[in-house]
Amino acid sequence: MTYTIKDVAKRANVSIATVSRILNNQPGYSEKTKAKVLEVIQELGYQPNAVARGLINRRTHTIGILFPSLSSLFTGKLLSGVEKIAHEKESSVIACHTQSQGLKTMKYLQMLNEKRIDGLIFTSELLKEEYYEYIKKIDIPAVLLATESFAFPLPYVKVNDHHAAYSAVQYLIKKGHTKIGMISGLPTDPIAGKPRIQGYLQALEDYQLEVNKDYIARGDGFKFGEGKAAFKQIMTQFPDITAIFCASDELAVGAISQAYEMGIRIPDDVSIIGYDNLQIAEMSVPPLTTVAQPLEKMGETATHLLFKMLEGSNDVENKIISHQIIERESVKALETRDL
Amino acid sequence: MTYTIKDVAKRANVSIATVSRILNNQPGYSEKTKAKVLEVIQELGYQPNAVARGLINRRTHTIGILFPSLSSLFTGKLLSGVEKIAHEKESSVIACHTQSQGLKTMKYLQMLNEKRIDGLIFTSELLKEEYYEYIKKIDIPAVLLATESFAFPLPYVKVNDHHAAYSAVQYLIKKGHTKIGMISGLPTDPIAGKPRIQGYLQALEDYQLEVNKDYIARGDGFKFGEGKAAFKQIMTQFPDITAIFCASDELAVGAISQAYEMGIRIPDDVSIIGYDNLQIAEMSVPPLTTVAQPLEKMGETATHLLFKMLEGSNDVENKIISHQIIERESVKALETRDL
DNA sequence: TTGTACGCGTTATCAT
DNA sequence: ATGATAACGCGTACAA
Numbered sequence: 001m002t003y004t005i006k007d008v009a010k011r012a013n014v015s016i017a018t019v020s021r022i023l024n025n026q027p028g029y030s031e032k033t034k035a036k037v038l039e040v041i042q043e044l045g046y047q048p049n050a051v052a053r054g055l056i057n058r059r060t061h062t063i064g065i066l067f068p069s070l071s072s073l074f075t076g077k078l079l080s081g082v083e084k085i086a087h088e089k090e091s092s093v094i095a096c097h098t099q100s101q102g103l104k105t106m107k108y109l110q111m112l113n114e115k116r117i118d119g120l121i122f123t124s125e126l127l128k129e130e131y132y133e134y135i136k137k138i139d140i141p142a143v144l145l146a147t148e149s150f151a152f153p154l155p156y157v158k159v160n161d162h163h164a165a166y167s168a169v170q171y172l173i174k175k176g177h178t179k180i181g182m183i184s185g186l187p188t189d190p191i192a193g194k195p196r197i198q199g200y201l202q203a204l205e206d207y208q209l210e211v212n213k214d215y216i217a218r219g220d221g222f223k224f225g226e227g228k229a230a231f232k233q234i235m236t237q238f239p240d241i242t243a244i245f246c247a248s249d250e251l252a253v254g255a256i257s258q259a260y261e262m263g264i265r266i267p268d269d270v271s272i273i274g275y276d277n278l279q280i281a282e283m284s285v286p287p288l289t290t291v292a293q294p295l296e297k298m299g300e301t302a303t304h305l306l307f308k309m310l311e312g313s314n315d316v317e318n319k320i321i322s323h324q325i326i327e328r329e330s331v332k333a334l335e336t337r338d339l
Numbered sequence: 340m341t342y343t344i345k346d347v348a349k350r351a352n353v354s355i356a357t358v359s360r361i362l363n364n365q366p367g368y369s370e371k372t373k374a375k376v377l378e379v380i381q382e383l384g385y386q387p388n389a390v391a392r393g394l395i396n397r398r399t400h401t402i403g404i405l406f407p408s409l410s411s412l413f414t415g416k417l418l419s420g421v422e423k424i425a426h427e428k429e430s431s432v433i434a435c436h437t438q439s440q441g442l443k444t445m446k447y448l449q450m451l452n453e454k455r456i457d458g459l460i461f462t463s464e465l466l467k468e469e470y471y472e473y474i475k476k477i478d479i480p481a482v483l484l485a486t487e488s489f490a491f492p493l494p495y496v497k498v499n500d501h502h503a504a505y506s507a508v509q510y511l512i513k514k515g516h517t518k519i520g521m522i523s524g525l526p527t528d529p530i531a532g533k534p535r536i537q538g539y540l541q542a543l544e545d546y547q548l549e550v551n552k553d554y555i556a557r558g559d560g561f562k563f564g565e566g567k568a569a570f571k572q573i574m575t576q577f578p579d580i581t582a583i584f585c586a587s588d589e590l591a592v593g594a595i596s597q598a599y600e601m602g603i604r605i606p607d608d609v610s611i612i613g614y615d616n617l618q619i620a621e622m623s624v625p626p627l628t629t630v631a632q633p634l635e636k637m638g639e640t641a642t643h644l645l646f647k648m649l650e651g652s653n654d655v656e657n658k659i660i661s662h663q664i665i666e667r668e669s670v671k672a673l674e675t676r677d678l
Numbered sequence: 679t680t681g682t683a684c685g686c687g688t689t690a691t692c693a694t
Numbered sequence: 695a696t697g698a699t700a701a702c703g704c705g706t707a708c709a710a
Binding site: 004005006016017020021023024026048049051052053054055056057 | 702703704705706
């Protein structure tokens with residue numbers, strides 16, 4: 001049996017209005033009736049119906065979050081941060097899995113709209129016009145997480161990919177490397193592809209190192225298998241490369257794995273630096289040096305931002321989260337250079 | 340602007356009853372009015388309010404899922420499978436993060452109850468009496484995923500841990516190993532601790548191998564760091580051990596990592612077999628041989644089971660999912676034995 | 679301090 | 695084939 005506010009009212013010999021007031025601690029009752037009502041609530045184990053509340057308050061205390069993949073190593077941390085803050089704000093989070101498909105994404109957006117979520121977090125991929133138009137049409141607060149949009153004005157929280165990539169390559173250079181390759185994502189990916197490639201290029205230029213476009217092996221994504229393939233390709237073509245910047249930790253671990261198969265020693269023969277600092281970074285053999293995105297913190301920040309919007313704040317600003325080099329053992333110093 | 344059924348009705352010159360009928364394709368209108376109404380719906384971009392629907396239908400098309408951790412490698416796959424089926428069933432899933440804390444868990448349970456979720460999935464940890472009593476009290480369909488309860492009658496889906504552990508050790512034995520250690524979780528953990536230890540013990544016994552309780556190094560959990568520590572301990576104490584069964588892939592990868600630090604070669608000096616088959620298993624160097632739990636499939640199965648319960652089916656049965664040895668490169672054959 | 683009654687957006691029952 | 699209208703469980707103006 002699940003009780004309603006009416007049951008409580010009847011049993012406590014008061015009106016539902018009084019019960020409601022007590023529940024929402026608004027003024028208008030004596031301490032005595034309050035005590036009585038609370039007692040009855042306790043007794044019955046009454047729990048307010050959030051659905052009814054949502055209907056009348058126009059607030060469901062639920063937010064939605066869209067991920068291209070739910071099972072990637074990346075997603076967990078993000079979700080964890082988001083859920084943490086949402087929970088602090090008395091809200092819950094509906095996790096959706098778009099598989100990067102436009103159709104699925106639109107369906108999820110619709111479903112979330114029908115459920116009247118309070119706000120939306122969109123993660124890790126490009127915001128298509130179709131999505132933006134819909135979000136705008138249903139007029140719901142939304143923030144971008146681990147992605148950004150150049151075309152549409154939605155606030156975002158992410159690291160500066162260009163800068164982070166630059167830092168990684170700079171680190172390699174300061175360790176004395178001069179022949180530096182890269183395993184990248186798709187250059188057509190404006191979020192995680194191109195900016196990292198450009199950061200890499202920029203660093204080489206700034207330090208007057210040879211830039212050879214063929215030093216960049218492109219994966220179709222950021223996955224392990226692609227890292228393996230790319231490493232093989234790059235190392236057979238340019239065996240004199242001494243260090244590689246990988247655009248993701250999965251790519252980097254793939255490279256390490258491939259190196260092992262090829263009998264190439266990391267970091268003795270070639271140094272590897274990754275990007276992300278996922279759990280696998282510390283678990284790899286050797287442990288992976290990488291530039292960290294603080295994913296959990298990013299999730300928290302995005303959620304704080306979203307709630308600020310919900311509370312009607314007007315100073316919603318994009319947040320660039322600072323990245324950081326995590327030194328482990330996959331990079332070897334050559335003759336060190338002072339720069 | 341977000342429209343209601345009233346707006347549609349007015350604009351189409353029909354009653355809200357008719358609109359509702361069309362929306363739920365129930366009989367009682369002409370093709371002509373149907374067309375007209377659909378047209379208006381299109382025009383306005385009307386989307387039914389699921390909150391109002393939930394209130395009257397007593398069905399929210401939302402299920403809740405409780406995880407001890409949201410960011411573990413384990414969780415993602417499980418969630419992915421659950422979400423997939425839920426989505427097929429036109430439902431969404433609220434992900435909760437209990438941190439294995441009783442208080443938090445109870446709070447989540449309450450919140451989910453207030454939101455009037457249709458069903459609940461409880462994962463990866465022991466179902467306390469308090470939880471069960473509450474679930475029973477609010478009278479909501481629930482299934483256990485990657486865990487089971489000996490004390491309380493909730494259906495579960497998981498692999499047979501005892502059997503899976505047995506298989507792993509048997510595999511080692513068939514590869515010719517006779518001095519086999521184990522890195523385990525807590526023996527007091529009735530779900531993932533004890534059964535795996537007993538499976539290990541049983542296999543040794545069945546094949547008349549020496550069982551030495553000290554060959555078991557206990558972690559406080561199943562994490563990477565614990566794997567490292569346990570490996571160090573076990574190998575310094577018993578350097579003649581040739582193979583180790585690890586109760587999780589994280590533990591196994593920790594062992595491999597530690598081996599690397601100690602200059603012990605895997606699998607040449609010692610063989611390692613893991614448990615889970617997470618993504619890290621294929622990524623490790625060398626790639627990890629392990630006994631696979633099909634996590635995604637388990638998530639799917641649990642969700643199917645839950646929906647069966649929702650639909651009032653009475654043949655809800657526990658599902659034991661079959662495990663499977665995934666051969667990779669972390670186990671070396673000694674003189675092979677025919678057994 | 680307290681209660682009545684309307685409305686939130688639907689579905690469903692009963693008329694017509 | 696269609697329309698009024700009463701729920702669903704709650705919050706809140708208004709009245710008392």
